[in-house]
Amino acid sequence: MQRVTIRDVAERAQVSTATVSRALSGAKPVSPAVREQVQRAADELGYAGNGIASALRRSRTDTVGMLVPSIANPFFTGLVEHVEHTLQQAGRQLFLCSSRSDPELEAQRLRSLVARQVDGIIISPVHGSLSTPAVQRAARELPLVQVDRYVSGVDSDWIGVDDDAALDLVMTHLAERGVRSAAFVSSQLTNSSTELRLAGFRRHAARLDVAVPAGHVLLGEYSIEWGRQAAAGLIAAGRLPDAVVCADDLIALGVLQACAAAGVAVPGDVLVTGFDDIPYSALSAPPLTTVHQPQAEIAAEAVRLLSRVLGDEPTAHDRVALRPSLIVRASTGG
Amino acid sequence: MQRVTIRDVAERAQVSTATVSRALSGAKPVSPAVREQVQRAADELGYAGNGIASALRRSRTDTVGMLVPSIANPFFTGLVEHVEHTLQQAGRQLFLCSSRSDPELEAQRLRSLVARQVDGIIISPVHGSLSTPAVQRAARELPLVQVDRYVSGVDSDWIGVDDDAALDLVMTHLAERGVRSAAFVSSQLTNSSTELRLAGFRRHAARLDVAVPAGHVLLGEYSIEWGRQAAAGLIAAGRLPDAVVCADDLIALGVLQACAAAGVAVPGDVLVTGFDDIPYSALSAPPLTTVHQPQAEIAAEAVRLLSRVLGDEPTAHDRVALRPSLIVRASTGG
DNA sequence: GACTCCGATGTAATCGATTGCCCAACCAGG
DNA sequence: CCTGGTTGGGCAATCGATTACATCGGAGTC
Incomplete structure (x- = not known):
């Protein structure tokens, strides 16, 4: 089962791959006739695109990685749900990992997220000090926000309750x-x-x-x-x-x-x-x-902080402590 | 902040990129001296590799996608934990998504998983009939196993309780x-x-x-x-x-x-x-x-079924119903 | 001593999509 | 009819790692 590539679509629509790319992504203007033609060809072939290739070229994945100590803990799953919801509205996806409260597994997952070129990371680190090196390394590579828990000595945003x-x-x-x-x-x-x-x-x-x-x-x-x-x-x-x-x-x-x-x-x-x-x-x-x-607020703020970093502007890092209630x-x- | 590529490592270690790749992946024999040299260069530069590029070339990601109706439901999170654990032992990663009980969101997530070239998908479909087209399309593209719930009319494995x-x-x-x-x-x-x-x-x-x-x-x-x-x-x-x-x-x-x-x-x-x-x-x-x-067994069986498909051998599809207990x-x- | 064979390494093609650069066609104004 | 500007669209480089194929030196064989 050979997967359909942009080349196949181009051939069928009698245009170049460049045009197909532009027609489908809408990045640049394409005449309505051609756009229509390309769209039809893509549909007929069931073209799905290759996110990997696209990510490589654009060097962004529109995906945010999230790493929590446990997904058996309803507190974290609640947080995850809110984060996912918020991201989705911004057209991003969430890549969720669990470190199972193990700093080593956490480090491995972080490396993996970096290798996968997620656009940013939201993490609740497992350990106050053992997690530091891995978190620091990741934070140097890409935007990173800590939620709920944080490690000392890493220059990044944090959001949680007081x-x-x-x-x-x-x-x-x-x-x-x-x-x-x-x-x-x-x-x-x-x-x-x-x-x-x-x-x-x-x-x-x-x-x-x-x-x-x-x-x-x-x-x-x-x-x-x-x-x-x-x-x-x-x-x-x-x-x-x-x-x-x-x-x-x-x-x-x-x-x-x-x-x-x-x-x-x-x-x-x-x-x-x-x-x-x-x-x-x-x-x-x-x-x-x-x-x-306030999970929803924590999630929203985490995403906001992350996008701020994504949209460059290397502002000073924030520590946001929300007021809890009893x-x-x-x-x-x- | 320019990321370190294999080329940088090659240059520093005074070898070709091919050798670096081989030394680090261990795919082909490399002399101990050179391996050492490469390893050192990689460490010194903090080389992390680019999973995207690698995935593109090898056309596999060592990642399995999992799609569940809700991550707020402890039943599913339990399942996810077990699946993740099992996969980890096989050196694979889990990419977790939630469809939030919405067939449309589910279809979108499925497309996204396919585009991301995960090696296989474990899904608990949201809807008995509305989910069918998307699941079917995904199943045609790559190995897919259904757990707990299933949709009718899709040729795939299923595992759950009776x-x-x-x-x-x-x-x-x-x-x-x-x-x-x-x-x-x-x-x-x-x-x-x-x-x-x-x-x-x-x-x-x-x-x-x-x-x-x-x-x-x-x-x-x-x-x-x-x-x-x-x-x-x-x-x-x-x-x-x-x-x-x-x-x-x-x-x-x-x-x-x-x-x-x-x-x-x-x-x-x-x-x-x-x-x-x-x-x-x-x-x-x-x-x-x-x-x-029996979540652990369901998870283990799901992964087993998936690997069976991954290791090709296009066997007939199984429906495994485990015995529940009260x-x-x-x-x-x- | 000549010939194989093999292991280690380099060269370059390749994966699939995006995009900088360039060209052709077309339009309006003079 | 000519010119400058605009726009749609093609060519080919590019992202970074992997790998088929080529090469080379040395060990082993008769």
Whole structure:
């Protein structure tokens, strides 16, 4: 099955390949008669064009690469959906990759995106420091925007929420509910979100006079399973604080599950909060109080920042921190 | 910022571009000394290669395209994760696209994948008939495997679960629990899964003497929101059957939420079942009885079928229906 | 010692579309 | 009828890597 090339179309339409190219792309004026003729020939042959050849010549692909730590996490898929939607309106495509929380895989994917000549990259880096070299190298080759998480020491735009402000909202809310002690469950301190959220947790806990007992900062990974284990550990040790603050909703869902399994009442015995406001956080038992991330805005801003760089103008790089909001549900007493 | 080409490397290593290509790809033997030299030159220059040019010449990209109706649905993201993992082990990459349940967008994405010269396509088509032309055209151009859903009239492999067997499991289980009437909530009858599941529902309901009152087959879309609306409708009309059978877990989660909101007890007043066994189905209140789909196997088989076609051998096309299993949880009485 | 054969390397064609450059035709104004 | 300007369209170079074919030197064989 020989693929149809522009040459075949040209032959059938009795014109040169140059004319075919111009007629189909509309880059330069072509007489209506010829355009019609070319169009017909292309249709009859089922000409699809060769994006690879075109990309090589034009050295652009109209494609943006996006690299996220996990596509099993609804927060990221939500972000991806919005980014894709936004790009589509600009006539661009999205090339999505997952680094599966592995810096090495991430580096490989980045190289691959660069080799594939995507026009730009939107990335949420896996690791605060291990990801740096690969991200830096990629950023030197082409426009790159970081979302949600970021690595230090790379000169690029970033867009996400203000983690400190988010933890302020959470802790203030908990303090108002009478919380005097709290635990924090998160992933290993391997990325900016985790660090900033923990820092915010500590800072605002101290400010509001909420105790953080030793051993009450538990670091694992962003997953339901880890939340379950962490909470099970606290419960088994009989050291449950007034509240468990989680660095994302998956962890919080795991915590809720562990509580249910152990007969610990939420919010009766302990309050629980999440972070991200994924769709499932409203469906848990009890529904989860969480920090809402404005995904649509993050996505739109990421694309905007990227296009700004694409349209050259080497402006100074921005760090945009959006204001988060708190969604209060039953897990903190409604 | 001029990108480094193979020519630059060749010049610096004092060899021809042919030798550089061979040294780096290892396609043909190169003396160790020269290989070393080339490698060093490449490293020093930070040579990354141009995948586009390479793809054009070799007319293969080592990339497989995957097109799913939605990346917000955990069932599909689970599938994608497994496919990506499997491909990665074979040294291939995944190019993921979402058709957002829109046949037109789907056709566009398919064209784009073909133009990008992916080596093969794994697709779960949006619509049973509207998707046909585009899928057919793509299947003529390159290897294509359908997963989960399929369109009629296209000559290609398919891999998924046996929907009839699944509904057999569900309905038999419900009948054993004493269910005498049931409703079915699904998406519009626009794809094979929906059709087969509904058909299975009716068939096994009849067989087991479970009544399906008029107006108790509700068709909307695969989303939490639709499940909520559908259930709210049934409740408001005071026509709640013994059980509500849902065509996927998202719908079922919505149904559970509507029941909770209306004070309808599950499984006390009504039993609810889902389909897919997404991670969140275990976390709902109550946890959901659902049909487990063997995602890893589906993914592995899809990749296997695709590679079979890639390695030419134009065998007859397969339709592989895996056996589903039932996960019984509290929503049907534990 | 002459002849093969083979491995390593270079030369140049090639993949398919785009585009700079140039030419021919046509138009309007003088 | 001539000239300057405009426009449609062809020729061929080009993007960067791969690879068929040619070449060359040296090892092995009788």
